[in-house]
Amino acid sequence: MEVTTNPIFEDFSIAFRSKSNWQLKKAYWLFSVMNRRWLVAIGKFFTKLGFALKLPIKGIIKNTIYDQFCGGETIEDSQDTINELSKYNIGTILDYSVEGASTEKGFEATTKEILRTIERAANDDALPFCVFKATGIAVNKVFEKKQKGDKLTEKEQKSYDDSVARIDSICKAAYEGNVKLFVDAEESWLQGAVDEIAYNMMRKYNKETATVYITYQMYRADMLDQLKQGHALAKKEGFYLGAKLVRGAYMEKEAERAEEMGYPNPIQISKEATDLDYNTALVYCIQNLNEIYFCSGTHNQYSNFFLTALMEENNIAPNDDRVWSAQLYGMSDNISFNLASKGYNVAKYVPYGPVKAVMPYLFRRAEENTAVAGQSSREFTMIKEEMARRKQAKKA
Template structure:
């Protein structure tokens, strides 16, 4: 196992995550707004971040909410401690923008505690379909680097296109999502390039989670150009188990670290997750077609080989047998 994934929504109530996100957004608008429960963290927002979710000053957390927040932190810290003991990276999954600030707060406050000695244990997730993704990645990474905190990130495209755009429209704001899939691809590739440059300089780590063949090829080429060793543990590619097999095998055969991401759980919970992943990677269907074509070619090759072997067994032996007397 190269890394494990944790969803903060499994250890903290969603309602509380929304409350914490509102408070964090308001503090970004008004730095004098005091949050007594807030731990040390890294930058969560950038100047281009969408803040329309919080239009009015939110009420402080109640004693019960503060207690629940502390319990959620304790659950996450126990996961972090276990990952430190086993030297396995812990990647915090991303959610929609209504609760993502709270998730980043959990991630970065834990990273400050556990990412030490050049070894990122806690990884955040950057969703490249968001217009502020690249700026947030740059700001957070540079701040962490200046503090001597090795930061790791998993790069994905994003999986809440419809709901994000719908909410923004209802509130009278522009969508936080890039206007085209091409812009999302460009943002993803720029973020990947930025992290690869950091790794080449000896800082941080990245998991490039993508089913997009072009992004995989660009990142692999960039890594080679930067002189990043193919066995470097700070660079890893990842695809869902059973998807984009051609990309996975191609990268692995080229010498890069590749993981297959295996979600598990009740069917009624896993299927919506997989459908969001399909929406996240709109090129997935074409990639799956490529996998089908390649698997078809391999199947034909094996059938021909099997038929040839059978025909060889059925043909008369070419061995010459001589019978004589002593």
């Protein structure tokens, strides 16, 4: 199918209608900073230093980068963000973005918080999905060893079994609360172990509809085949495949590890190859919508428009619950708000957690915006154009 334009994302008056003039100016300043890699590096250094020296910088961070990309410090603090997005028919995916748990006590605390997000989302249309990272509640080295097929020690086996039990409790809560649940992506040396558990969860909880969704990172050369294999397995065993399609998040790390350890880099040879597989995956999911529920998690404008064209061509209603789009809070509002305004199912990933604890997440957002070709520039340009449009409208 030939698709060459994406005009639905060019209406910035819709994209930024939830933003006041002051909020737009603040976002304009923030993305102008993130447009400069050296400023991001300096900001990261001084932020870490400020926290280490216990300087009073929390307020500055909270009112700038934190406010742009996070919903609040707690689920309750995020309610205003949930309400604001819901007003424009955009769902919220509460993402507990505190990282670094490495003990059983820490894993249990994280699990309890994830269960709280599911309890909050249960039977609330404003929160259609919840999300968790399996490695946030498990020992990574154990998962890595499990994936390689190495024999686990008695202690490691208990750790693994405890992790599976935690994951099962999360999936069961989502099933009972009628909440869709994303199992977030991992590095390739962990993803297989996580997928094995996730498929078992789908066998248990995806009989009537898709509750559990596996994440497929299409920047991996083998992932389109894995999507098809997952679908074949689901069809054979009688459960629905839940699939979240993304491009990916660990490209540099994957390449460095492959070179260091002497195995083929699992990442696609080019961005074009990734884009082709991503869009082919969209076609595949649409063609097999009777067995696949999926979410297109991307900031790529072409892929988002391509999906709307596919749905129209196949007579799939914009609000069909089997098809969703998702973007990160604070980014690509021209995609999210314009899709939602036309009746498509859209949700925003809304991270939350204490300011200091979510700094690793925020650093990644800033670095990714400078690394992804033109991302900060696009955000900056769109905000600039909307500010100019409002100024002109005021004069008229």
